[in-house]
Amino acid sequence: MTTSVRGGQLARLLGQWHSLPGRHKRPDYDALAGAVRGLLADSRLPLGTRLPAERELAESLGISRTTVSAAYRSLRETGHLTSRRGAGSWTTLPTGHRVGSSGLWAPDDDVDMIDMGVAASAAPVELVAAARAAADDLPRYLGSAGYHPTGLAELRAAVAEGYAARGVPTSAEQILITSGTQQALDLVLRLSVPAGAPVLVESPTYPNALAALSARRARISTHGLDPRTGWDAELLLGALRQTRPRLAYLIPEFQNPTGHLMPAGLRERLVGAAHATGTELVIDESFVDLPLDGAPMPPPVAVFDRHSRVVSIGGMSKAYWGGLRIGWVRASAPLVQRLAALRVGVDMSSPVLEQLVAVRLLAQEQTIVAARRAQLEFRRDALVAALTELLPEWRVCVPGGGVTLWAELDGPISSALARAAEDVGVRLAPGPRFGLDGTLERFVRLPFTLAADDLTEAVRRIAAVRHDLDRTSRPAWGTPAVIA
Ligand SMILES: Cc1ncc(COP(=O)(O)O)c(C=O)c1O
Structure with missing residues (x-):
């Protein structure tokens, strides 16, 4: 486009x-x-x-x-x-550059591998007790067939309350429970993006979102984020006006992978521009629960929505546990009904037991989320300290939340580095996985979801292989200039 x-x-x-x-x-x-x-x-x-x-x-x-x-x-x-x-x-790019289309996933095959390819945490300690309590709740549902395409009423109500607490009045009818945020995105795309429809995304962005968009054969254009400052308001709004996309997929809270937080002013302007261009805004709030260092949060994008342009998606994978596979869509009640009708053709509904576990966990939100934030702050600081000490030539912009750090390397070496790191037992997600066209070789995403000792050890191994890297893997046209 x-x-x-x-x-x-x-x-x-x-x-x-x-x-x-x-x-x-x-x-x-x-x-x-x-x-x-x-x-x-x-x-x-x-x-x-x-x-x-x-x-x-x-x-x-x-x-x-x-x-x-x-x-x-x-x-x-x-x-x-x-x-x-x-x-x-x-x-254009010189021929020979790869076009990535696959999502981000690696087999769980090697227990000795320090896996920094996955940006998600282990379960909170409260999970087992919540699962036991949920089993006690189960008899209330066993008398019915167990299919609830929009989700259990009590979970929908709990999620709606969470939105209301963040300043977006929401009824349970506006919530669809899904199998993770990924399914929420997939369903919204199935409904809104016919093959060939124009879609705008950030670059870099979440690889599995790109995979979902590829599956719908969307015509994707990108807004490039500045690694240090994030969105450029004028360019982002300009891209919307120029391409008039059917849908824009954005991650305003601690963007994966860069960790940036979109300011309130741009949120408001974005919704206004989307209204003018007839664009549906799909706002991925996967990391909204995870501001670190006590930082205040800007209002949710949906606060500015007066014309039902905003569909928010989110879930419990980051603050709670990915293994629950609990996510949701917040949209208008009629849109929720249409999405539910579509999801029946995909997987009928989400498992009842997991939804009951989710209800139990959300009831302890304050404690669980506070502990998760403290854990992530500690781990982020350990990762930054190790990078500062062992790889001082890399630039890192310390994120104020979320679970990932987007490191700017000292050359276009990301894929070569990931290959070399694999040999010493560290799995990395290299920069190009987060873009469309084989660009982003000067970056690597480093999640801080593992234990601090593992993160420090991973950086030690990465630093060791960094210094042996075969520099012939650099493109013939030389090192890209660092742009201020
Ligand atoms: C931005 C973003 N969206 C969606 C997902 C998928 O989350 P879920 O496990 O809820 O499907 C992730 C997980 O990493 C993510 O980072």
Whole structure:
């Protein structure tokens, strides 16, 4: 899908391109082309974006048109730009780059492996008692067939109360219980995204969401997040207006993988823009329970929704346990009914016993979530301390919540690093898994859900293999520039 970037927007994305180290050796056109390649490699500038006309970019950057012409020529030569006379120039990647489509999952095969590919915690201690108590609740349901396509009324009510407590008045009829957040997303996509429909997602984003979108054969365009600052309001809203997607899938709370939290102002503007473009906003709240360090939370995106543009999805996998497979959709009551009708054709309904366990756990929310936050703070700090000590050349932006950290590496080595780490017993999810086109090689996602000792040991092993890495795996066009 073609979007375009204006001269001023590209200038802002490029930042300090001309004063990068090495300027004295590199002509300006070369530095500019290198900076554009860096933006592409980091997925900040989506593939298929129309770049500004040479004259416009020259004006925005305050440089000569000849310099921009030479930079565009250099980009064409390396396969990063395709131009057609009279029509413009589009970003591309050199042939040979992989297009990822599979989700993030690894077999549970090796008990000695420190698995940092999965961003989810072990169960809370309260789980066994909750499961026993739920078994005692079970007889209340055994007299019926046990199919409840929208979910058990008591669980729907408990989830609705959670939304009301966060400032979004919600009735139980607005809640559909699903098998995890993943099924919530899948059902919403089945209903709203016919094959070929345009969809906007963040880049990087959650790989299993990309897999669900691929399965629906959506036409995906991306908004590139800044690894340090997150969403660029103007570019995100501009992408919405330009592509007018059927649906936008976003993770505003401690985004997976970057850990960023979307500010309240952008939430409000996003809902307004989605209303104007007729876009359904699917807001994945998987990490909403997990602000760390006592940080205050902005209002949920649904607070700003006056036109039923927002469908919120969430679940219990991150604050409680993924093995419960309890998630939900919050939407208008009629939409919940349509989703329930669809889900009957998929898996009929969620298991009764697990839903009863969920009710028991939600009744102890305060205690369980507080303990989870304290655990994650401790583990995040241990991971950051190990990285600072053993891999000081990597840049990390310490997340204020969630369970993942998006580390900026010292080169486009993420896939090679993941392969080498596997050999020393650490499973990693390399950066390209979180994008669409084989970009994001300068990043790796590091969850802090394992015990602190395991995280420290994993970093020690990663640091050891990092220093032996075969640098020939770097692309021929060299290290992307670091963009400020
Ligand atoms: C952003 C996001 N959405 C959805 C999921 C899937 O969650 P669930 O286990 O609730 O299906 C995850 C799990 O990692 C996630 O990070």
